[in-house]
Amino acid sequence: MSASPRNVVNQVRDAGRTQVVIIGGGINGIAAFRDLALQGVEVVLVERGDFASGASAASSHMVHGGIRYLENGEFRLVRESVRERNDLLKTAPHFVRPLKTTVPIYSFWSGLLQAPMKFVFGRKGKPAERGAALIKVGLTMYDLFVGPTRRTPWHRFRGRAASLRELPRLNPDIKFTATYFDASMHDPERLALDVLTDGIKSNRSAHALNYVEATGFTGDGVTVRDLVSGEEFALAADVVVNATGPWADLTNAALGTPTRFMGGTKGSHIVLDNPELVAATGGREIFFEHSDGRIVLIYPLKGRAMVGTTDIEADPSEPARCTEQEVDYFLDLINDVFPDVAVSRDEIVYRFSGIRPLPASDESNNAQISRDYRVVVDSSRGIPLVTLVGGKWTTFRSLGETLSNVVLDLVGAPRAISTRGRPIGGGRDFPTTRRARGVWLRSRVPGSGTRGSVLLDRYGTRAAHVWRVLEDHDDVPILGDRLSTWELAWMVDHEHIVHLSDVVMRRTDLAFTGSVSRELLDDIARTLAKFLDWDDERTNDEIAATIDELRDAHGVELDADLDAEAAHA
C-alpha cells in the first residue's frame, strides 16, 4: 500500500516552496494544474474540501455548447463550448457521451419578435416564451457552430403526432418537439479526478492536496492549513492562482486583497427513483422552458431521473441547500411536461445544490448573467495574484490552457505541449461500441463478469489495473458487483481518499443513486479503517459526519442511532 495523502502534505510542507500555488480544486483549478504540470512547471494545488466538491459537484451534468447562451449573444462562448464538447467526446469517452435532447414546444411564434430585439438592442427582462420558430433559428445556429468538428447529428423537428408517438407521456398540448444532441457527463467528480491524476503523473513536482485550505498571504506566497491535522505552514511561490470559483472574492479577502468580482447564483437539483418518469423520457434529456421562462431539465441518469435547476441569488459564505420551495418548483415542472406521470416527494433519493461562479452583474434576470470567464492579474503586492472569474464545466480544458498561458508568461516558462486532443485518464483507448466493449472486457478483465463492466464504467480503461489488484488479493464484495474491499484499497492508494464521504459521494455514485444505507456506510467505513489506519473513534466520527452531511446537504435521512458495532455484528 502506498502512503496516505497526508504524506504528500508533509512533503510539500518540508519543501516550503514551489513555482505556482493554485487555490481551489474544482474542475477549473484542476484543469490549470494539469496544463501547468504538463509544461514541467512546479505546481501545488490546495483544495479545502475534497476535489470537485464545490460548484463542480453541483452541475446539471451537461457538456454543452449552451444553446441558451446564443440568446444572450455569447457567441464566443458557444463556439468554444461546442468545440470543447466535441473534443471531450473523443478524449474522455468513458465519462462524456452524446446526449439526445428533446425540447417540447407549445406554440409556433411566441418569442420570435422579442428574441432578435434581445440580440440587437440588448433588451433585458424575463426571457420570452420560446416558440417553435425561435427554437428552429437557435438550433440551426447551434448546428452551424458545430462546424467541421461535428460528432453529433443535426437537429430535427417533429410535429405533434410524431412527437407523441415517440414520447407518448408528453403533455398532449405540445405542438412540436425539437431534438438535438449535446453531451452528458455522468460522473463529473470522477472525470475531474482523472484530469488531476494525469497532471500528477506527468510531473514529479506537481502535487495536489485535498483538505488543505489557503488561509493568508505571506508576501512571497501563502499560508495553508491542513484541515486533517490542523497544522498551518507557509508555502512560498512565484505566482498564486485563485481558482476558488464562487468563493473567489472571499479567498482574495483572506489573502488581504478584497475584490468584488463574483455574483454567483444558486442552482439545485433533485434525483428521483421513479421508473415511470425515467421511462417517459425515452432515454433523453427533456429540456424546456418552464412557466417562469427558466430553461429546466428532466434527465435520465443511472436509472434515476435528475431534475433541475433553479437560479437564485446566493451568498457564498452560506452553504447552498436545495429548499422545499425548490422541490415544489421541480415537482410542478415535471407535472407540466408529463402530466399523467405520478411523482411524489418520497421518491427523491438525493438533492444537491451549488453556486455558479458567475461574474458580478447588475443584470436583473439571473439567466442573462454572462457565463463566460476571464482572468485578472494583480501584481501590486510582490508576487502576482491571478484570479479566475467564471468558467463552466464544459470549457475546462481551454480555460485551463488560457489560465496556464497567463501563468507561464508570469514565470517566464514556455508552453511545451497542448492539452487539446489529449486522452484523459481511463478515456485512453476506451471501447465506445458495444462490440469493442465486449472484446475489451474479454481480453483485459477476463472472467470478471458484470463486475468488470462496473469497473469499466467507473475507471474507463484503468479498470484493467484495478481488476489486477482485486485478483491478486482476497477481495470480498461489499455491495454485490458495485463495490468490494480491495477496490476501496485501490481508491485509498490512487484516489486521495481522506474521508468516508469521499467514497460515497464522489468516487462512486452510491449517494447520488440513493443506494447508501446505514449498514453499507458501516461496512465501507470499517474497510477503509483497515487501509487508512483509523481507530474506532475516527471510524465512528467518519460515519457520523457522513450521516450529517447526507442529511443536511442532500436530504438523505439515515438511521443515526443505529449502534455501529451492532450493525456490523
Ligand SMILES: Cc1cc2nc3c(=O)[nH]c(=O)nc-3n(C[C@H](O)[C@H](O)[C@H](O)COP(=O)(O)OP(=O)(O)OC[C@H]3O[C@@H](n4cnc5c(N)ncnc54)[C@H](O)[C@@H]3O)c2cc1C
Ligand atoms: C446548478 C448548476 C448547474 C450547472 N450546470 C452545468 C452544466 O450542466 N454544464 C456546465 O458546463 N457547467 C455547469 N455548471 C457550471 C459549473 O459547474 C461550474 O462553473 C464549474 O464547476 C466551476 O468550477 P470551478 O473549479 O471554477 O469552481 P468550484 O468547483 O467551485 O471549485 C472551487 C473550489 O475552491 C475551493 N476553495 C474555496 N476556498 C478555498 C480556500 N481558501 N482554500 C482552498 N480551497 C478553497 C472550494 O472548496 C471549491 O472546491 C453548473 C453550475 C451549477 C451551480
